Amino acid sequence: MTCLKIVFFLALLKSTSPLNTISNRNNLKYFPTITTKMARASDTAQMESKLCEETNTLSPYDALLCRLYTTNLFNVKNDGLKNMERLHHALGSPMDQDNISIVHVAGSNGKGSTALKMAHTLHLANYRVGLFSSPHISSFRERIQINQVPVSEEQIQRHLQEIFDICDSQSIPATFFEVITALAFVIFVQEKVDIVVLETGLGGRLDATNVVKHPAISVITSIGLEHTKILGDTIEKIALEKGGIIKEGCPVLVGKNVPVEVLRNCAAEKKASQFYECDDLLGKESMGTDPLAWKVDYDSENSRVATAALTLLQKIWDSEKVARKNHSKNISTQLINEGVKVRPSCRFEEIDINTSITNNAPVKVILDVAHNPQAIEYLIAKLHTSYPSSQLRIVVGFSADKDIKSCSDILLENVSHPNRIHLVESPNPRAASINSILEANPKLNECNYKDCSREISSVSLQVQEALNLAGINNELLVICGSFFIMADARKELGIEEPRDSGAIGEETAKIIERRKHAAAKNQDI
Numbered sequence: 001m002t003c004l005k006i007v008f009f010l011a012l013l014k015s016t017s018p019l020n021t022i023s024n025r026n027n028l029k030y031f032p033t034i035t036t037k038m039a040r041a042s043d044t045a046q047m048e049s050k051l052c053e054e055t056n057t058l059s060p061y062d063a064l065l066c067r068l069y070t071t072n073l074f075n076v077k078n079d080g081l082k083n084m085e086r087l088h089h090a091l092g093s094p095m096d097q098d099n100i101s102i103v104h105v106a107g108s109n110g111k112g113s114t115a116l117k118m119a120h121t122l123h124l125a126n127y128r129v130g131l132f133s134s135p136h137i138s139s140f141r142e143r144i145q146i147n148q149v150p151v152s153e154e155q156i157q158r159h160l161q162e163i164f165d166i167c168d169s170q171s172i173p174a175t176f177f178e179v180i181t182a183l184a185f186v187i188f189v190q191e192k193v194d195i196v197v198l199e200t201g202l203g204g205r206l207d208a209t210n211v212v213k214h215p216a217i218s219v220i221t222s223i224g225l226e227h228t229k230i231l232g233d234t235i236e237k238i239a240l241e242k243g244g245i246i247k248e249g250c251p252v253l254v255g256k257n258v259p260v261e262v263l264r265n266c267a268a269e270k271k272a273s274q275f276y277e278c279d280d281l282l283g284k285e286s287m288g289t290d291p292l293a294w295k296v297d298y299d300s301e302n303s304r305v306a307t308a309a310l311t312l313l314q315k316i317w318d319s320e321k322v323a324r325k326n327h328s329k330n331i332s333t334q335l336i337n338e339g340v341k342v343r344p345s346c347r348f349e350e351i352d353i354n355t356s357i358t359n360n361a362p363v364k365v366i367l368d369v370a371h372n373p374q375a376i377e378y379l380i381a382k383l384h385t386s387y388p389s390s391q392l393r394i395v396v397g398f399s400a401d402k403d404i405k406s407c408s409d410i411l412l413e414n415v416s417h418p419n420r421i422h423l424v425e426s427p428n429p430r431a432a433s434i435n436s437i438l439e440a441n442p443k444l445n446e447c448n449y450k451d452c453s454r455e456i457s458s459v460s461l462q463v464q465e466a467l468n469l470a471g472i473n474n475e476l477l478v479i480c481g482s483f484f485i486m487a488d489a490r491k492e493l494g495i496e497e498p499r500d501s502g503a504i505g506e507e508t509a510k511i512i513e514r515r516k517h518a519a520a521k522n523q524d525i
Contacts (some may be wrong), residue, residue, distance in 0.1 A: 061153040062504045064160045065140055069508050070515070071176045084178045084208045090166045091182060094189040095212045101195045102212050103309065106204040106242045107221030109375050110255065110302040113347055114221050117306035119197040121339025123147045125331045130188035132181070132209070133199040135483050137345055138490065139498040144184045146191050150498070159186045177201050181208040203231050205244020216316060218245045218272075219309050221302065222257040224374045227401055236262050246270045253278070253312055255305045257374070278308040281315075297385070298378030299348065303340040310336050346486050348382055353493050355471045363470050364390075365477045365493065369486065371399065373406040379480060380414050390476035391416060395466050397424040397459065397485040398432040404440035407481075418446035420475070422462040426484035434458070459488035467493070 058066060088095065095102060105115045112133050119131040129147055136142035141150035163182050167174050174182070181201075188196050198215075200207040223239045231238045239259050243266035246252050251274040252267050254260060260277065267275045279285060282304065314331045343349065346369045352362035364387075370379040383392065392415050398404050408421075415421055423444060425434045432440075434449050450461055463479065470477040479489050490497070 058503055058507055059501075061157045062501050062507075064157055064164070065500065065504050066508050066511065067164065068160065068176060068179060069504070070511055071174070071179060080206050081208070081211060083172055083174050084181065084211050086170070086172050087163070087166065087174050087178060087182050088185065088211045090170055090172070091163070091186055094185040095196070096214075097189065100188070100193060101216040101313075102214075103195065103197045103217055103219065103313070104200070104209065104212060104215040104245045105198065105219045105221065106200040106207075106245050107219075107255070108224035108226050108238065108242070109257075109372070109378075110221040110298075110305065111199050111219075113299065113302040113344055114219065114306045114309070115197045115199040116344050117303060117340040117342055118309055119145070120148060120342045121306070121310055121331065121336055122195050122197070124335045124339050125329050127194045127329060128192065130184070130191065130193040130196045131199075132184040132188075132196065133344075134177075134180075134201055137483070137497075138487050139500050141498065143180060144187055146187075146193065151187055151191075155187055155190075156183070159183055159190070162186065175208075178208045200242075200245065202227060203241040203244065205241050207245075210245055213247065215245070215247060215250050217309060217312055218247060218250060218252045219254075219305065220245070220252070220258060220263060221255045221305050222374075223259060224257070224372055225403065226372050229401060235259055239263055240266060243267070243270075246272050249273050251276065251312060251316070253281075253305070253309050255301060257301070276308070276312060278304050281308045281311045297382050298375070299343060299382075306340045307336050310339075346483070348379070351493070351495070353467060355467055357468045357471050361471065363467055363477055365467070365470075365479065367486065367489065368478070368480045369483050370480050371402055371407070371482050373403055373410060376407050376410045376480070379478075380410060383414075383476070383478065387476050391420070391473065393420045393422070393466050393470045393473070393475040393477050395422040395424060395459075395462050395477070395479045395485075395489070396481040397426050398437060399430055399482045399484065400432045400436065401430070402432070402482075404432060404437055408437070408441045408444055412441075412443055418444065419448060421447040422466045423447050423449040424462045424485055425458045426482060426488075427457065428482075428484040431482060431484050457488045457492075459485045460492045463489050463492040 103115075103118060105111045105118075107114070115131060115133055119129045122129045131145040131148070132143065133145075134143050139150065141153065141156060144151045144156075160179070160183055163174075163179055163186070166172065167179070195216075198209050198212065200209050204210060204220075220239075220242050223235055223242060225233075225235065225238070227238075231241045236259055239262045243263050246263075246267050248271040250272055252263070252272045253276045254263050255278065264275050285304065310331050346367045349367040351365050351367070353365050354360045354362050366383065368379050370376045383390075394411055394415060396408075396411060398407065411421060412418060421444070423434055423437055425431060425437075438444055438449075448462065448465065450458060466477055466479075469475070479485070487499075491499070
């Protein structure tokens with residue numbers, strides 16, 4: 001395991017809720033667990049304080065992120081929401097305030113897009129909106145936004161230090177995702193937001209975001225087979241985990257791609273006030289002659305769920321006998337139609353890249369984080385509709401816990417030859433290695449891939465090669481799969497955007513190496 005892999009595991013960590021960390025102990029095998037007294041919760045403050053000392057060559061912001069990214073070396077636990085509840089209480093229970101409305105969004109696919117569409121529309125309606133989403137692509141600050149603007153480094157620095165101080169003084173062994181969830185909560189209160197749109201990290205029932213007690217609405221966008229070792233091996237089991245965000249006395253909205261009756265029964269058991277499908281709020285969707293027409297643009301379903309959720313919010317606020325001051329603004333149909341057009345980065349993101357190999361003629365590139373069979377099918381449908389005459393060249397990488405065989409079979413069916421697929425391996429240890437991808441589907445042996453053992457990004461190499469070939473052959477270049485490959489891909493394409501310093505990763509790798517040696521030494525005692 002190279003230092004580069006370790007760095008990206010931490011820097012691009014998608015979600016480490018209590019549920020995730022329980023089932024992912026094996027994924028932390030690169031960091032031997034310290035079993036002596038040094039690893040107990042009572043000594044966490046001492047260890048983390050020393051981590052900060054070891055980052056004294058970095059800026060204060062970088063140093064704190066360095067400490068954050070090493071948090072899960074020590075704080076791997078199995079006590080559900082207990083630590084998050086303690087931390088939330090220690091911070092003054094910011095999400096229990098009556099003057100903040102919370103929209104809680106979970107789902108297998110579409111939850112990030114739906115959350116963004118809702119936040120964007122509410123901002124257009126002149127509400128002050130906090131958005132918490134994950135993962136980030138290039139900068140940690142992307143995860144916490146106020147009115148669509150990532151929070152500043154200064155805000156992260158000030159409030160992250162506050163949270164670490166509380167964890168140290170009260171011996172709260174909070175995980176990475178618990179810390180950043182608490183960070184978002186504190187910033188939202190400090191920024192005096194009217195509404196928080198809160199995306200779960202993974203699952204729902206034991207997700208760190210699920211300390212919220214009274215959301216205005218709970219939204220479940222879709223249910224698919226994902227993280228089966230963590231959430232369960234059937235759609236029904238996964239639905240019940242996602243349904244864990246449903247609260248007594250609060251309404252719930254579900255998208256069309258869910259086991260409706262399972263979630264309806266879940267809502268009834270939890271005594272939700274109301275249970276809605278999108279058709280209940282928007283009327284029957286017109287599908288024309290093709291019942292699968294919505295697959296032509298999978299984003300249309302995200303827009304429909306967001307539209308239904310916003311309609312439900314306005315309905316709830318209109319029904320209040322005395323409208324609260326911060327809910328006096330109307331979310332008009334016109335605003336909703338405009339607001340839900342927005343797409344997050346890397347969700348069928350279309351860009352033109354000039355390349356010297358074709359005399360600066362632009363190559364059309366599509367970036368999309370489709371990473372499970374359902375999402376891959378939607379992506380392919382959209383590609384065929386938007387670019388029906390284009391030959392595809394695909395760069396793809398997977399997370400290790402995904403259905404690689406099914407995903408890659410879909411991709412193989414839609415290229416003229418396997419050599420038009422470029423396999424990449426993210427440096428993140430949660431990513432599938434090239435070898436494991438080939439083992440999952442031997443038909444991929446004819447694809448393009450390179451040895452990733454050296455200290456250079458497989459993603460960068462293959463993106464550059466694929467870009468050149470797409471330019472020469474007049475092909476449409478599609479970069480898809482895991483979130484973990486997107487930062488390197490975007491950088492290689494020359495996309496200008498805020499990026500965190502590479503020094504964070506370098507210093508983090510040094511700390512991890514020292515901790516590994518310390519752990520091994522203590523285990524030998």
